[in-house]
Amino acid sequence: xxxxxxxxxxxxxxxxxxxxxxxxxxxxxxxxxxxxxxxxxxxxxxxxxxxxxxxxxxxxxxxxxxxxxxxxxxxxxxxxxxxxxxxxxxxxxxxxxxxxxxxxxxxxxxxxxxxxxxxxxxxxxxxxxxxxxxxxxxxxxxxxxxxxxxxxxxxxxxxxxxxxxxxxxxxxxxxxxxxxxxxxxxxxxxxxxxxxxxxxxxxxxxxxxxxxxxxxxxxxxxxxxxxxxxxxxxxxxxxxxxxxxxxxxxxxxxxxxxxxxxxxxxxxxxxxxxxxxxxxxxxxxxxxxxxxxxxxxxxxxxxxxxxxxxxxxxxxxxxxxxxxxxxxxxxxxxxxxxxxxxxxxxxxxxxxxxxxxxxxxxxxxxxx
Numbered sequence: 606x607x608x609x610x611x612x613x614x615x616x617x618x619x620x621x622x623x624x625x626x627x628x629x630x631x632x633x634x635x636x637x638x639x640x641x642x643x644x645x646x647x648x649x650x651x652x653x654x655x656x657x658x659x660x661x662x663x664x665x666x667x668x669x670x671x672x673x674x675x676x677x678x679x680x681x682x683x684x685x686x687x688x689x690x691x692x693x694x695x696x697x698x699x700x701x702x703x704x705x706x707x708x709x710x711x712x713x714x715x716x717x718x719x720x721x722x723x724x725x726x727x728x729x730x731x732x733x734x735x736x737x738x739x740x741x742x743x744x745x746x747x748x749x750x751x752x753x754x755x756x757x758x759x760x761x762x763x764x765x766x767x768x769x770x771x772x773x774x775x776x777x778x779x780x781x782x783x784x785x786x787x788x789x790x791x792x793x794x795x796x797x798x799x800x801x802x803x804x805x806x807x808x809x810x811x812x813x814x815x816x817x818x819x820x821x822x823x824x825x826x827x828x829x830x831x832x833x834x835x836x837x838x839x840x841x842x843x844x845x846x847x848x849x850x851x852x853x854x855x856x857x858x859x860x861x862x863x864x865x866x867x868x869x870x871x872x873x874x875x876x877x878x879x880x881x882x883x884x885x886x887x888x889x890x891x892x893x894x895x896x897x898x899x900x901x902x903x904x905x906x907x908x909x910x911x912x913x914x915x916x917x918x919x920x921x922x923x924x925x926x927x928x929x930x931x932x933x934x935x936x937x938x939x940x941x942x943x944x945x946x947x948x949x950x951x952x953x954x955x956x957x958x959x960x961x962x963x964x965x966x967x968x969x970x971x972x973x
Contacts, residue, residue, distance in 0.1 A: 639676040641665065644687040645701030646885055646906045648965045649720075649931070652680045660965045661700045664719060665933070667957065668948040683883070685865035688713060691934050698941070699934040702903060704867045706929075714937050717949040718930030719958060724868055725904040726849055726860075727892060730920035758796070761818055762788030768811040776804045791815075796822045849899065849922040861888035861897035868901040871926050877901075885910070892919065901926065905966060 643650050643657055650659040657678050669676055679696070681687035684703060690696040691713050702722065705715045765788035769777040777791075778784045791804045795818055806812045849855065852875055860877040862869040863885055872879045880897050882888035885906060891897040899922070900907070907921055935942055952958040 637675075639674060639697040640679060640695070641676045642679050642681045642687045642690055642696040642699040643701060644681040644684050644699060644703065646903075647909050648905065649702040650700070660720070660961055661702060661931075661933075663961050663965070664949075664952065664958065665698075665700045667952060667961075668945060671948050671951070672944055683865055688934060691936055694936070697935070697939075702905070702931050703934055704929040705932045706867060709934070712937075713934045714939055714942055715932040715934060716942065717946045718932045719949055719953075720931040720962070721928060722931060723904040723928050724871055724901065724926040725907055726855065726922040726924060726926065727889065727900040727902065727907045727910075727919055728849055728898065728922045729892065730918050758789045758792045759785070761792035761814070762786070762790075764788070764814050765791055765806065765811060768808050768814055769806055773807045773811070792818060795819060849924055851924055852926055854924075855899065855901070858898045859896065861891040861900045863888055863902060866902065867927070867929060868903070872901045875926075889919070893917075 643652065643662060645659070645661060648659055649661045650657065651662075657680075662678070665676075668674070676698075681690065681696075681699070681701075684701070687696065687699040687701070687703075688709065691699050699713075702720070703709075703715075704722075705718060709715070762785045766777050766781070766784040769788075770779045770784050777787050787804060794804075795815065806815050855872065855875050855877040858877050859880055860872045861880045861882055862872050864881040864883060869879060869881065880888075880891055882891060885900075885902060888897070888900045888902065889910065892900050904921060911917065911919065911921070933945065935945070949958070
């Protein structure tokens with residue numbers, strides 16, 4: 606009788622502990638399906654005809670299967686929209702090529718990183734043609750400067766012809782075209798301070814005009830020629846395709862970015878003239894149309910675009926802006942974080958994550 610009483614008490618006490626231990630050893634099973642937002646770009650995430658694919662999607666599917674998680678995938682228009690959805694409680698998880706940053710850590714929680722990506726710059730690969738090099742000469746600014754100089758020489762040439770043609774026809778012929786031409790030549794050599802000595806005024810009026818012209822050229826010649834040289838230099842440098850070899854080269858350049866991405870942040874840090882775009886396609890269109898001199902974005906996505914568009918006259922510049930880790934996003938203090946971290950580590954150690962990346966990335970670019 607006493608033994609039965611002791612056994613009953615032992616069973617009553619041990620049952621709660623055994624159930625707790627059992628609960629701790631089993632994966633977390635959500636009562637309702639998780640709302641999983643999908644954001645990003647190929648090869649990490651892609652949405653086509655109600656089908657999701659990509660590295661991030663397949664990785665999540667592996668994690669969910671191992672952890673017995675029920676879920677529904679919901680496409681998101683942008684990373685910032687997805688993050689706002691997690692913060693507002695509209696999404697339980699956000700997956701995709703999402704860079705882990707300190708700014709985002711203040712609002713949401715990240716899982717273990719599953720990929721390390723480089724931020725790079727997409728630029729034009731077209732070679733500079735002869736026309737591209739001489740085209741600045743025909744720009745309005747250059748033509749107006751040269752035209753202004755010609756007009757001044759024409760005025761001075763006329764004044765010298767009027768003053769000298771009657772008393773000095775040998776140097777300034779009475780025939781208008783020849784005489785004015787000689788006057789313009791005299792004004793030009795005086796302007797350049799060369800002074801060949803083949804022509805010289807002999808009249809009082811001619812000498813006064815020459816004196817005033819010499820004083821004027823002393824002040825104006827250097828600034829005028831410097832102005833033309835500056836305009837030519839700026840225009841020529843603007844026409845030639847930029848060779849970006851270091852990150853500092855993007856300073857003061859028109860750089861297209863995707864709004865809300867870390868590429869936009871780095872473009873601002875390096876003081877480029879940022880051109881925000883809603884998506885990568887529109888940013889690249891700005892580069893193609895000449896509105897931008899480069900597109901700053903994640904290198905895997907840029908390589909994928911070049912693979913899909915082999916005839917595009919574009920290339921990835923030989924420079925590294927930054928290296929960043931990708932992770933999945935959950936609300937702060939979420940109980941799923943530890944479970945997802947464990948699953949990601951398992952996939953890394955087993956080599957399964959590398960297999961997914963190999964198939965989605967290296968398989969796509971093996972012919973590049």
